[in-house]
Amino acid sequence: QDRPVLRLSSVVSDTDIRATAFQEIADAVAEQIDLQVYNGATLVPQGSEITAIQRGNLEMGIVPPQDIANQIPEWSILTAAYVLQDVDHLKAVFDGDVGAQLNAMAEEIGLHIITPVYFGTRQVNLAPETEVMTPEDLSGVTLRMPGGDAWQFLGTAIGASPTPLAYSEVYTALQTGAIDGQDNPLPNDYNMKFYEVTSQIVLTGHLVGFDVLTIGSEVWNSMTPEQQELLQTASEEAIAKSTQAHLDREAELVQFFKDEGLKVYEPDREAFRTFAQAKYLESDFAASWPDGMLDAINALGTPSN
Amino acid sequence: MTWEFGLTISAIVLTALLGLPIGHAMIGASLFYLLLVGSDMGIAAEQILRGLYGSYVLLAIPLFIFAADLMNVGSLSDRLLDFCRALVGRFRGGLGHVNVVSSLIFSGMSGSAIADAVGMGRIIINLMTKDGKYPAAYAGAITAASAIIGPIIPPSIPMVLYALVSDTSIGFLFLGGVAPGLILGLLLMVMNAIQARRYGFPVEAPVPMRELPRVTLRAVPALLMPVILLVGIYGGITTPTEAAALAALYAFVVSTVFYRSVSLRLAYETVRQSARSTASVGILIAGALVFNYVVTIERVPNSIRTVMEGYDLGLYGFLLFVNVFLLLLGCLLEANAILLVIVPIFLPTAMALGVDPVHFGVIVVVNTMIGLATPPYGLLLFVVSGLTKSPIGQTVRHLMPFLGIMIVGLGIITFVPGIVLWLPRLYGYAN
Amino acid sequence: MQIMSHRLRRVARHAADAVPALLLTAMFLAFIVQVFMRYVLNQPVGWTVEICVMAWIWIILWGQSVSARETDEIRFDIVYAGVRLQTKRVFRILFSACLVAIYAIALPATWDYVSFMRIEKTSYLDIRYNWVFSIFVVFLIASILRYGWIFWTALRGIDTTEEVDPLAVSRKDFSE
Numbered sequence: 024q025d026r027p028v029l030r031l032s033s034v035v036s037d038t039d040i041r042a043t044a045f046q047e048i049a050d051a052v053a054e055q056i057d058l059q060v061y062n063g064a065t066l067v068p069q070g071s072e073i074t075a076i077q078r079g080n081l082e083m084g085i086v087p088p089q090d091i092a093n094q095i096p097e098w099s100i101l102t103a104a105y106v107l108q109d110v111d112h113l114k115a116v117f118d119g120d121v122g123a124q125l126n127a128m129a130e131e132i133g134l135h136i137i138t139p140v141y142f143g144t145r146q147v148n149l150a151p152e153t154e155v156m157t158p159e160d161l162s163g164v165t166l167r168m169p170g171g172d173a174w175q176f177l178g179t180a181i182g183a184s185p186t187p188l189a190y191s192e193v194y195t196a197l198q199t200g201a202i203d204g205q206d207n208p209l210p211n212d213y214n215m216k217f218y219e220v221t222s223q224i225v226l227t228g229h230l231v232g233f234d235v236l237t238i239g240s241e242v243w244n245s246m247t248p249e250q251q252e253l254l255q256t257a258s259e260e261a262i263a264k265s266t267q268a269h270l271d272r273e274a275e276l277v278q279f280f281k282d283e284g285l286k287v288y289e290p291d292r293e294a295f296r297t298f299a300q301a302k303y304l305e306s307d308f309a310a311s312w313p314d315g316m317l318d319a320i321n322a323l324g325t326p327s328n
Numbered sequence: 329m330t331w332e333f334g335l336t337i338s339a340i341v342l343t344a345l346l347g348l349p350i351g352h353a354m355i356g357a358s359l360f361y362l363l364l365v366g367s368d369m370g371i372a373a374e375q376i377l378r379g380l381y382g383s384y385v386l387l388a389i390p391l392f393i394f395a396a397d398l399m400n401v402g403s404l405s406d407r408l409l410d411f412c413r414a415l416v417g418r419f420r421g422g423l424g425h426v427n428v429v430s431s432l433i434f435s436g437m438s439g440s441a442i443a444d445a446v447g448m449g450r451i452i453i454n455l456m457t458k459d460g461k462y463p464a465a466y467a468g469a470i471t472a473a474s475a476i477i478g479p480i481i482p483p484s485i486p487m488v489l490y491a492l493v494s495d496t497s498i499g500f501l502f503l504g505g506v507a508p509g510l511i512l513g514l515l516l517m518v519m520n521a522i523q524a525r526r527y528g529f530p531v532e533a534p535v536p537m538r539e540l541p542r543v544t545l546r547a548v549p550a551l552l553m554p555v556i557l558l559v560g561i562y563g564g565i566t567t568p569t570e571a572a573a574l575a576a577l578y579a580f581v582v583s584t585v586f587y588r589s590v591s592l593r594l595a596y597e598t599v600r601q602s603a604r605s606t607a608s609v610g611i612l613i614a615g616a617l618v619f620n621y622v623v624t625i626e627r628v629p630n631s632i633r634t635v636m637e638g639y640d641l642g643l644y645g646f647l648l649f650v651n652v653f654l655l656l657l658g659c660l661l662e663a664n665a666i667l668l669v670i671v672p673i674f675l676p677t678a679m680a681l682g683v684d685p686v687h688f689g690v691i692v693v694v695n696t697m698i699g700l701a702t703p704p705y706g707l708l709l710f711v712v713s714g715l716t717k718s719p720i721g722q723t724v725r726h727l728m729p730f731l732g733i734m735i736v737g738l739g740i741i742t743f744v745p746g747i748v749l750w751l752p753r754l755y756g757y758a759n
Numbered sequence: 760m761q762i763m764s765h766r767l768r769r770v771a772r773h774a775a776d777a778v779p780a781l782l783l784t785a786m787f788l789a790f791i792v793q794v795f796m797r798y799v800l801n802q803p804v805g806w807t808v809e810i811c812v813m814a815w816i817w818i819i820l821w822g823q824s825v826s827a828r829e830t831d832e833i834r835f836d837i838v839y840a841g842v843r844l845q846t847k848r849v850f851r852i853l854f855s856a857c858l859v860a861i862y863a864i865a866l867p868a869t870w871d872y873v874s875f876m877r878i879e880k881t882s883y884l885d886i887r888y889n890w891v892f893s894i895f896v897v898f899l900i901a902s903i904l905r906y907g908w909i910f911w912t913a914l915r916g917i918d919t920t921e922e923v924d925p926l927a928v929s930r931k932d933f934s935e
């Protein structure tokens with residue numbers, strides 16, 4: 024049996040926890056599959072992983088759900104604020120009927136989803152010291168969000184004034200006051216040293232950050248069942264470890280940021296959740312959500328008080 | 329390295345030597361590579377289009393070009409020169425000092441060495457060579473040498489390119505260039521003073537002190553430009569990219585409304601010129617984007633890293649090696665190509681050795697800018713020789729001492745990282 | 760007749776030049792709007808970025824194909840500039856033949872990619888990417904025509920190399 028070559032493109036740096044996980048997958052499948060990992064978006068420009076897979080120029084990618092939503096608007100339900108509650112909820116959604124439904128849509132455009140890859144929950148990180156308990160407190164706050172209208176709307180949905188800005192310029196912009204804040208998972212705040220130029224982290228937890236480990240459907244179908252099984256198991260194991268590492272890191276960073284003199288606290292999440300879901304439901308985004316899917320997802324989560 | 333890659337490299341070198349524009353040579357050869365390895369040739373379009381589409385920071389380039397062009401057609405340059413004459417014209421070799429100081433100020437507005445040489449250079453070369461005060465080749469040489477500083481002091485187009493390939497903050501890179509730029513300027517003035525004594529260059533009649541306020545006042549709009557840029561970027565008003573637009577707006581308002589030296593027709597002409605320059609540098613970026621894909625597929629940076637680690641050069645050995653290598657390459661290659669294609673190959677090794685990315689950026693920018701004036705292939709050489717109408721050989725002879733002292737400066741900047749990093753650190757850079 | 764065609768060519772040249780000039784103006788204005796909206800009105804907008812990146816791509820690819828002049832192009836002319844006219848003709852025949860051949864071979868695959876990108880739309884303005892990216896096909900075709908022309912004239916022995924004015928040379932690259 025042939026040992027297929029699978030090229031995996033990711034945007035994370037070589038030193039990222041996830042890069043370790045990808046290497047673990049490659050090592051675990053090495054006997055049957057030649058999995059080559061290209062980190063740092065060196066193989067495929069960021070944002071074009073899906074089309075590269077569809078055109079047969081790439082076998083595997085770490086794909087943001089936002090990018091999938093470009094082609095399958097239904098997927099935008101997973102990119103909306105406060106739909107997913109935490110990692111367990113994310114896992115439950117992908118393991119259940121909703122996941123099956125979403126994965127089937129992905130298969131239709133030639134993508135086979137292997138597993139979601141968690142990388143942290145997005146929290147609001149601000150320079151000004153004013154306390155934020157409700158979305159109203161974020162009114163008029165210039166919040167850097169990634170570019171693109173889905174991301175920008177996420178900022179609007181939590182009450183802020185979103186603005187796009189290159190990631191590498193965020194530190195300086197926070198320091199000079201060009202922006203008031205940014206939103207990212209805690210490990211990113213640490214890696215980019217945002218804590219040096221901000222005064223507080225509001226644990227809004229407005230978005231569970233994840234990508235999906237994706238392989239081209241044709242490539243997947245051309246592999247033997249053993250190879251498929253091997254890749255699936257190796258991926259789930261490595262990603263489960265990486266997920267736990269991220270959770271541990273997030274927990275330990277809360278204390279780190281407090282020691283650095285930042286205020287780290289939880290706002291009235293229920294107020295944020297109500298505000299955000301209302302915003303989404305009256306937007307175009309929700310129009311593309313399949314009937315009943317939001318309820319199905321909510322039913323899988325912890326009942327909200 | 330595969331034979332396909334070898335053929336691709338040969339194709340670039342060969343067609344470029346035959347005179348095919350470099351951008352086309354890189355795109356064409358990369359397509360050739362895709363054809364050879366049997367890949368989808370549409371990948372070239374994908375790499376170029378998605379690459380250009382995704383690199384927001386590059387948008388500063390056309391705007392910095394536009395701002396510099398507007399300043400060159402307006403009369404800002406003349407006023408600036410009057411001011412510098414009043415300031416440093418009174419010493420021996422005074423116009424040489426004026427040349428350097430005006431470049432330092434002008435570099436605070438323009439991101440490009442060539443723009444500096446053409447804009448300020450034309451006027452000051454006329455001043456210096458009038459009545460045979462300075463040999464034309466000397467005037468050209470010091471113009472070229474001081475123009476090198478242009479992109480080292482912010483704003484800087486080469487630094488934007490480095491930021492692109494290395495994911496470094498433009499804001500900190502810009503700050504990192506300030507002290508090295510000033511030091512290089514000082515070194516040039518020292519060399520000018522030495523040469524002035526040696527050749528007995530004239531002392532200008534000093535501009536009377538009472539003239540100074542008037543001359544300064546006339547130059548204020550020009551002098552304000554760097555201030556506006558700095559306040560824009562570091563005062564929390566704009567990102568570096570947006571600051572470029574603000575600079576262009578300022579130059580436009582000053583030259584049309586304030587100085588009334590630019591008519592609408594001239595303004596259109598300027599936009600047209602800026603767009604042309606933008607396109608000619610953009611095609612190089614496009615070529616580099618697709619060629620870098622080939623380099624990645626071939627895993628060249630990894631191989632280089634392995635080789636370098638094998639030699640165990642250590643941090644300083646590596647920096648020395650990179651500097652010498654790039655200086656030699658600068659004699660033959662065009663600076664953008666070095667920054668976009670060669671520097672990324674060394675970046676993984678530099679990072680693994682713990683070189684600070686801002687420090688490394690300033691080093692390679694200073695290095696490649698010196699390369700603009702090293703023979704046989706140096707755009708600055710061609711430009712100033714065109715301006716002075718003196719043979720390149722003579723310009724090079726007068727340029728040598730200046731290049732020598734700049735390379736000494738490069739050495740200092742390389743081995744004393746503090747010179748580069750103190751200002752970014754003062755501003756919160758924490759590496 | 761000759762005058763007419765001359766005039767027509769001038770108009771065409773102006774029109775070709777106007778495209779990148781207008782795009783650069785649009786980019787400039789979009790940035791000003793962006794700063795104004797965020798800093799003055801505190802109502803940041805995102806669509807300006809999209810206009811700018813599209814303009815940027817079009818300026819480059821249009822500017823280096825449809826409205827390109829030979830003197831604008833950055834070449835490594837160490838050898839090229841020094842050789843005799845006859846040799847230069849041979850050089851021109853060789854490099855233009857190479858470029859035309861490879862661009863022509865790449866045309867179908869490029870067309871395929873560009874039309875495939877119909878599948879996605881830009882984020883803010885919802886323009887299908889095949890329209891945004893169509894400029895690359897224009898770039899290839901215009902380059903094939905331009906270099907085909909260079910090939911043809913060099914073969915026939917017609918000198919089309921433009922007069923090189925040192926200032927024009929210096930103008931071609933303000934990026935360094």
Ligand code: NA
Nearest residue numbers: 435478481483
């Ligand atoms: Na500068």
Ligand code: NA
Nearest residue numbers: 427431471474
């Ligand atoms: Na100068």
